[in-house]
Amino acid sequence: MRRILLALVALAFVAGFSRPLLAQGAPTQTAAGQPYTIEYYYKCQWGHQQEFLDLFLKNHWPLLKKIQATGRILSLKIESPAYHTTEDGRWDYRVTIVYKNSTVATSTNPDEAAFIDQLWPDKETYKREEQRRFEILLGHWDLPVTEITPQ
Numbered sequence: 315m316r317r318i319l320l321a322l323v324a325l326a327f328v329a330g331f332s333r334p335l336l337a338q339g340a341p342t343q344t345a346a347g348q349p350y351t352i353e354y355y356y357k358c359q360w361g362h363q364q365e366f367l368d369l370f371l372k373n374h375w376p377l378l379k380k381i382q383a384t385g386r387i388l389s390l391k392i393e394s395p396a397y398h399t400t401e402d403g404r405w406d407y408r409v410t411i412v413y414k415n416s417t418v419a420t421s422t423n424p425d426e427a428a429f430i431d432q433l434w435p436d437k438e439t440y441k442r443e444e445q446r447r448f449e450i451l452l453g454h455w456d457l458p459v460t461e462i463t464p465q
Contacts, residue, residue, distance in 0.1 A: 349388055350416040350458070355405040357453035363406045369447040370407070373440060378411070380429045388412040405453075419458075 358366045370392075381387050389412040398404065413419035423429075434440035 347415050350413045350419040351461070352411055352413070352419060353457045353459055354409040354411065355453075355455050355457065356407040356409075356451060357404055358406045359450050359452055362450040366447060366450050367407065369443050373434070373443050373447065376433050377426070377429055378409075380433065381423055381426070384425065386414055386418045386423060388414060 356366065356370075375392075378387065378390055382390060389410075391410045393408045393410070394406060411419075430440070
């Protein structure tokens, strides 16, 4: 019994060192103060993709651009897949935001409420359209990503 246990421990030890370092899990995204990237995925109800995009561009994109003008966001990109995938893996839009750093990415923007007031004086329409944008979503997830391309 003791030999079997010792053999299992030795096997686990060897197996742990034989795998590549990246197979152990993704490294942390970046050092403190470095840009921090998050991909935001949106999956819409079938037939409502354009409606979602129209509402996103009308009611959320201008806010993101306003935040970008402050320097909190370094870059913004919206993408849609060229082909369909399986339903469980389907997404309709990906918004990639590169933030100034991880603190900015994970903290509340103190200016956001003021920006919303400036951009949309008609609060009732804004709230109704934002509610509709979320009603037609089947799923939404946020994925921080780490670039691991060798230099």
